[in-house]
Structure formats: C-alpha cells, structure tokens
Amino acid sequence: MKVLLIGSGGREHALAWALAASPLLQRLYAAPGNAGIAEVAECVDLNVGDHEAVTAFCREQGIELVVVGPEAPLVAGLVDHLEAAGVRAFGPSRLAAQLEGSKAFTKGICDRHGIPTARYGRFSDAAEATAYLDRVGLPCVVKADGLAAGKGVIIAETRGEAESAIASLLEISDEIVIEEFLTGEEASFFCVSDGETVVPLATAQDHKRAFDGDTGPNTGGMGAYSPAPVLTPELCERVLKEIVEPTIRGMAAEGMPFRGILYAGLMIDESGPKLLEYNTRFGDPEAQALMMRLKDDLLLIILAALDRTLDRISIRWRDEVALTVVMAMRGYPGAYDTGSEIRGLDEAGEDQDVMIFHAATERTPDGRLVATGGRVLGVTALGKTVEEARSRAYAAIDRIDWPEGYCRRDIGWRALARLVDERPEEDD
Numbered sequence: 492m493k494v495l496l497i498g499s500g501g502r503e504h505a506l507a508w509a510l511a512a513s514p515l516l517q518r519l520y521a522a523p524g525n526a527g528i529a530e531v532a533e534c535v536d537l538n539v540g541d542h543e544a545v546t547a548f549c550r551e552q553g554i555e556l557v558v559v560g561p562e563a564p565l566v567a568g569l570v571d572h573l574e575a576a577g578v579r580a581f582g583p584s585r586l587a588a589q590l591e592g593s594k595a596f597t598k599g600i601c602d603r604h605g606i607p608t609a610r611y612g613r614f615s616d617a618a619e620a621t622a623y624l625d626r627v628g629l630p631c632v633v634k635a636d637g638l639a640a641g642k643g644v645i646i647a648e649t650r651g652e653a654e655s656a657i658a659s660l661l662e663i664s665d666e667i668v669i670e671e672f673l674t675g676e677e678a679s680f681f682c683v684s685d686g687e688t689v690v691p692l693a694t695a696q697d698h699k700r701a702f703d704g705d706t707g708p709n710t711g712g713m714g715a716y717s718p719a720p721v722l723t724p725e726l727c728e729r730v731l732k733e734i735v736e737p738t739i740r741g742m743a744a745e746g747m748p749f750r751g752i753l754y755a756g757l758m759i760d761e762s763g764p765k766l767l768e769y770n771t772r773f774g775d776p777e778a779q780a781l782m783m784r785l786k787d788d789l790l791l792i793i794l795a796a797l798d799r800t801l802d803r804i805s806i807r808w809r810d811e812v813a814l815t816v817v818m819a820m821r822g823y824p825g826a827y828d829t830g831s832e833i834r835g836l837d838e839a840g841e842d843q844d845v846m847i848f849h850a851a852t853e854r855t856p857d858g859r860l861v862a863t864g865g866r867v868l869g870v871t872a873l874g875k876t877v878e879e880a881r882s883r884a885y886a887a888i889d890r891i892d893w894p895e896g897y898c899r900r901d902i903g904w905r906a907l908a909r910l911v912d913e914r915p916e917e918d919d
Contacts, residue, residue, distance in 0.1 A: 492790070493553055496521045496532065497539050497569070498560030501817075501850035501869040502775035505782040506560055506789070507532050508846070513790035520552065526860055527849025539564050542572040549578045556581065558793060562772055565751075566592035566638060581793045583771045586747040590738070590769040594634045594668040597769055604741035606734050608766045609670040609758075620657045623669055624650060630672040633657055635664035644709065646672065675760030676905065677767065678719040679777055680730045682755075683792060684739050686748035688801040691731060693784060693808055694719040695777040696905060701824060703901045710824045711866055714902030716814040716877060717780040720909050721759050730757065730764050738769070750796060779848045779869040780813035814880035814903050815871040816888060817850070818896045823865035831895035833860045833867070839890040844873040845883055867896060877906040 492515050496507055504527045511519055511531040522545070524534030538544055540563075549557060557573055559565055559582035568585030582588075589596040601608040610627065613636075614620035624631065633656035635643030643660060647653035653669075660667045681692040697715040701707035722730070734755055742749045754770040754777075773781065782789070786807040795804050820827035833852065840847045848871060851864025870887050874880030881903045888898060 493518045495554045495557045501848045502778040503560040504848040505779040509782045509789040513788045525849045526852040526854045546576045583751040587749040588771045591771040604737045611670040615666045632670040634668045635660045636666040673758040675758045676721045680755045685796045685799040685801045686750045690801050694722040712776045713817045713899045715777045776815045776869045779815040779871045783813040784809045811873045812880045815869045816884045816902045818868040818898045819866045834892035839887040845887045846871045877903045
C-alpha cells in the first residue's frame with residue numbers, strides 16, 4: 492500500500508516510524524516531512540494547504556491512503572477534498588474537526604449532550620466579556636475560539652490579567668470563550684472512532700509550561716509520558732461513558748459523524764473527569780510516547796476505522812511506561828534563532844529502548860543536521876517504571892551535543908510524586 496503522511500513535526504515522525512513497520516506498507520511519502528522522517532519515508536515538497544496539489548500528487552503516485560497528522564489541514568477540510576476526489580483519507584471531516592477548530596462549538600456539543608465541562612460564556616464583544624468576569628470569578632481561563640497553535644489559552648489570576656487576555660485574544664479570534672478555572676490533575680485520553688464505534692487507545696500526561704516546576708510560559712508541550720497513573724481503569728470507563736461516547740453519538744446525530752483520532756483533554760478532581768478540550772488528532776509530544784507503546788499495526792487500525800470495522804479488532808499496548816522529553820531552541824516559546832547544528836544523535840540513540848523523534852530538523856547539503864524550529868527533538872524512552880524511562884531519556888539527552896538547545900529536567904514529576912505518596916509507610 493502506498494501511503495502519504497501529511498505533516499512535519501514530532502508527531503508525524505512518530506506516526507511515520509509506526510507506519511513504516513507495517514507489512515502492508517509498500518511505500519511511504521511525507522509532505523513536507525523533516526530530517527528524521529526522511530529516514531523512513533520519501534519527503535516531498537508539497538504545499539499541504541493547496542488541496543488540489545495534494546490531490547494531484549496522490550493521483551500521480553497512486554496513493555491509496557492519506558494520513559493527516561496536524562490539526563490545521565483537518566480544520567481546513569483536506570479530508571473532505573481528498574475523499575470527494577476518490578482518495579481515502581484518515582481524519583475527521585471539516586465539520587467534525589470543529590471539535591478542535593472551535594472552542595465554542597465544542598461547548599455547544601457539551602451543552603446539548605450532557606457532557607461534563609467547565610461553566611463558560613461566549614463573547615465577541617470585549618465589554619460583554621469583561622462584564623462576565625464578575626459572574627465566572629477569578630482565576631478564570633480565556634480561550635480564543637479557533638486554532639492558535641497552542642497559544643490561544645490564557646489562565647488569568649487577576650482581573651487585570653483577564654481583561655488583558657480578553658483584549659489580546661479578540662485580536663486574533665472573532666470570538667472567545669471564558670471558563671471557570673477547574674482544579675485537579677490534567678490528563679489526556681486518546682481513542683479512535685469510525686463514526687459509530689469508539690475504541691480506547693491509551694492515556695498520557697503532558698507538560699505545557701516551558702520550565703521546571705511547571706513555571707514559565709505555555710508551550711506546545713515540553714514532554715509527556717504514557718500511561719497516566721491518574722486515569723485508573725475505573726476513571727477511563729467513566730471518561731468513555733460520560734464524555735467520549737456521548738460526543739460520538741451526538742456528532743452522528745447532528746450529521747457530523749466523527750471518524751479519526753479523538754483526544755480528550757481532561758481535568759480530574761474528586762468528583763470525576765471533566766472535559767477541558769478536544770483535539771481531533773494525536774497530540775504532540777504525546778504521540779511519540781504512544782507510538783513507542785503500541786504493539787499492534789497502526790496501519791491496520793487506521794484501515795479498520797475507515798472500513799468501519801473497529802468493533803472487530805482489539806488494540807494491544809506495551810506494559811512499559813514511555814516518556815518523551817522535548818529538546819527546544821533556547822528562547823522558545825519566545826524569539827529564537829534557527830540553523831544551529833545538532834551532533835551526537837547516533838550515540839544518544841544506541842539504547843534499543845530509546846527513540847529520538849525529530850520535530851524541526853533538516854539536513855544541509857554537506858550532511859549536517861540543523862534545527863529549524865522551536866521544538867526540535869522528542870527524546871523518548873521505554874522503562875518498566877516512570878523513573879526508569881525518565882532515566883533512560885535523560886541519559887540519551889546528555890549524549891546529545893547541542894549547546895543551543897534546552898529541555899525541562901522534571902518530566903514525569905507528577906507520576907513520580909504519586910508513587911511516593913502511594914508508597915506504604917515503613918514501621919519504626
């Protein structure tokens with residue numbers, strides 16, 4: 492089977508790596524890809540925003556399946572365009588992708604189908620939004636309605652911060668959502684749906700803040716691990732029954748059946764799980780950890796979703812923990828330089844339980860590996876425990892020669908703290 496993978500980040504490298512292991516795969520293309528993806532796929536210079544160009548390439552090369560990695564092409568309707576042209580594509584339609592593309596749309600789905608979430612208000616007028624602050628209280632969360640590359644959510648501690656967030660987000664979005672601030676522990680729940688059947692995949696926790704101790708600005712993600720200990724089997728069942736399945740039923744009932752990967756961002760407190768947001772694709776860097784744990788053929792899972800036969804398969808996962816540490820350019824998520832050389836990846840990846848996924852890299856004509864973006868590498872390791880996986884990941888990072896890069900040194904701290912809290916006290 493000839494497959495085209497859309498995307499160029501760490502998530503797409505993880506997906507390419509998993510797809511390349513399938514015996515069903517004849518040839519894998521990636522558009523536009525990166526230096527890591529080029530090791531397992533043929534990278535092609537395609538403008539993925541040009542749906543006609545992508546369709547023409549698929550026809551010319553006899554592509555039998557397109558897998559869309561990032562959110563922007565999904566929200567823009569690439570899957571719809573390909574399917575109308577007779578090309579099979581994995582991912583939600585433009586209408587179904589509104590679950591990620593519009594915070595207000597998702598809140599409406601929650602209202603109509605009884606899905607637990609935070610209290611909220613929707614606003615396009617700054618004065619009305621500011622007046623709502625008296626009702627929602629502080630702290631609160633202010634969100635741009637549309638896609639904002641991970642930078643459209645602001646947690647406001649004070650009224651001044653909230654008013655500033657309202658003003659800044661209304662500059663980049665026609666509508667904003669203001670939510671009550673939920674407390675508890677965040678976690679991610681991934682599943683795959685064919686529009687009717689939902690099959691759980693795995694759980695994860697990520698780290699959004701730039702620096703150790705969950706300090707600094709929000710980023711696209713500085714690390715992740717899977718599974719998430721907070722999501723016990725009992726809580727996973729509740730997430731499925733109370734949040735995910737009502738969403739899938741509701742989308743189908745409203746004429747927007749959801750087919751693809753659904754990623755629920757959750758807040759867990761003493762009352763149970765509440766939905767923070769939906770993403771309509773794998774997370775990044777969560778995908779890197781998930782693909783390291785996946786035992787079954789990713790391509791077969793995708794085909795089952797397209798063929799609406801998910802009810803006939805089971806999906807197996809490694810018992811080990813997978814942990815990803817993101818290495819980013821110094822300055823990220825603010826201003827940063829690109830073009831610095833990265834050395835030592837071969838030595839760093841010698842451990843068979845370590846995989847280094849590329850997020851923003853390219854090869855120069857003379858063969859040097861250089862950084863081309865903010866989040867650059869996802870160093871991922873397996874271990875019997877979080878502590879073992881983390882130790883392996885950081886040991887690999889310490890062998891990478893890249894002075895211009897930085898990473899957090901506390902990825903997995905919540906899971907480790909939980910283990911300490913649950914450890915039985917020793918008798919005196």
